Amino acid sequence: MAFSFDSRIRYSEVDSSCRLSLTGLTNYFQDCSVFHSQSHDVGIRFLADNHIAWVLSSWQICINRLPLLNEQVKISTWAYGMKAFYGYRNFTLEDAGGSTLAYANSVWVLVDTRTGRPVKVPQEFADTYGLEPQLEMECAKRKLHTVSYTHLRAHETDSYLVCRLLLEKKKQNVICLLYKSNTFTS
Numbered sequence: 001m002a003f004s005f006d007s008r009i010r011y012s013e014v015d016s017s018c019r020l021s022l023t024g025l026t027n028y029f030q031d032c033s034v035f036h037s038q039s040h041d042v043g044i045r046f047l048a049d050n051h052i053a054w055v056l057s058s059w060q061i062c063i064n065r066l067p068l069l070n071e072q073v074k075i076s077t078w079a080y081g082m083k084a085f086y087g088y089r090n091f092t093l094e095d096a097g098g099s100t101l102a103y104a105n106s107v108w109v110l111v112d113t114r115t116g117r118p119v120k121v122p123q124e125f126a127d128t129y130g131l132e133p134q135l136e137m138e139c140a141k142r143k144l145h146t147v148s149y150t151h152l153r154a155h156e157t158d159s160y161l162v163c164r165l166l167l168e169k170k171k172q173n174v175i176c177l178l179y180k181s182n183t184f185t186s
Helices: 022-039 044-049 123-129
Strands: 003-008 052-063 072-083 086-095 100-112 146-148 151-156 161-166 173-175
Touching: 003 022, 022 044, 022 052, 022 072, 022 086, 022 100, 044 052, 072 123
Parallel strands: none
Antiparallel strands: 003 072, 052 100, 072 086, 086 100, 146 173, 151 161
């Protein structure tokens, strides 16, 4: 079953434009997942007592609009799948009118904290969380590709952020992550 909580965007969570920072957004999503687990008695203490931890493997966060300072928001999360040692979770951030401001897909790995190795997610976890349908969104591929490096330049305007890799003939390889953002509007 899904878990939600309401909040108001605080001064400590905003950037210089008085909008929720990306760090603030990921903190809301992270806190929501912790509150969800705590509400089902499989939170921090349970995990520590059982020598296991959920480790974030990947995020895909899509932003329609970042909320402003003092704006009322609702943060929600739900588990939609568990397979082998993976847990799959979605998130939404909504404004007071119910419009989706941001949403995310995340992949987690259950790890034995004594060995550092992944462990199979017990069926009881799926039963405890009550799996919900996956959020309808285009999920990005998780495979990373290497590219020839010269330099990466970010160009930001009021409507979008574009990262462009300018290629030259160099033998050095780096991992390049493509970031795509929706338009930020108020």
